[in-house]
Amino acid sequence: MEKEHQIFGIRAVIEAINAGKEIDKIFIQKEAQGDLMRDLMKTIKRNNINFSYVPVEKLNRLTPNNHQGVVATIAPIRFHDLETLVENVLETGKAPLFLILDQLSDARNFGAIIRTAECTGVDGIIIQKQGSAPVNGDTVKTSAGAVFNVPICKVEHIKDAIFHLQGSGIKTIAATEKTENTIYDVSFNEPVAIIMGSEDRGINPSVLKIVDEKAKLPMFGTISSLNVSVACGAFLYEAVRQRL
Known part of the structure; x- marks a missing residue:
């Protein structure tokens, strides 16, 4: 630190x-x-x-x-207000791409995700005030400075943020193995918010109940899960591929 x-x-x-x-x-x-x-x-x-x-x-x-x-x-950055950010992004006329991190707790994973988010044109990252990874020196270093370029919003409750995004016409897609759909079965072309869970528990079950769609990464090895920052990169680049 x-x-x-x-x-x-x-x-x-x-x-x-x-x-x-x-x-x-x-x-x-x-x-x-x-x-x-x-x-x-x-x-x-x-x-x-x-x-x-x-x-x-x-x-x-x-x-x-x-x-x-x-x-x-x-925090080495100023956090953004979610409602203002969503409004500003929608006004640009492009299909927004948001990222929601549900209680991700490791600062280095967070930094790696911010770096990938910046490279893939993510419009904003949403985290919860309680239980989330700190934005500290480790985050800044691992993000290679991208933390200064991607707007980050801190919210009281992830569920309220999801309801607000849905009310603004943004589809929410949860990254979870609890589905038959892979990332190649869902559309990322429209306004989208991708939700990633914590390293150990994944996405909170109460959050999974309210999302619009669920998607998983196909797995062929004996280890059943990827590091969250790697999984997040795969989701974001599928969004990029579909939008190109």
Whole structure:
């Protein structure tokens, strides 16, 4: 994690949140106590910021400074508003291509996906505030800087984002093995949002219930799944192939 994207210390983190800094994630020492820590937790919850409890060793690895049990990462980018982005893309007259990442948690996978998304002309990436991979130095590095070129939206709930896209005439296609359709059976020519799941659990079952279509990649080996960034690349390039 790059040090310039880091804030440590309870009061410093509270001040940063109140000042409207784009906080990506907060790491808090397990069993941390005290009035100031309670104030921090109230501020985190009021602003709906992504946080997790970690052992003190992790915080010590993140910074050699006196962290007081708290280290926050600042996103190196500004996030976009979903409704405004969808409106702007639709106004261009081209068939939009969006990517929804349902609780993808690995920063390097995220960076690799952003890089492929930029190469394939994706109009925007949608992630959930809670439980998603941080946008940190690793993400920037793995994306080869593409993170600065592809609009990223953080939403409260993936399902609400899907409903909004569907209401805007954008078809949602889930990447899942729970279907007979392969990516070669579905059309990516119209306005589309492709949904990729997390590395370990795939797409949330409640999300699968509301999508328009499901598609899988044909598999011929003994290992039954691909790395999510590789699978995502296959989906995006099938969209590109159909649209050429």
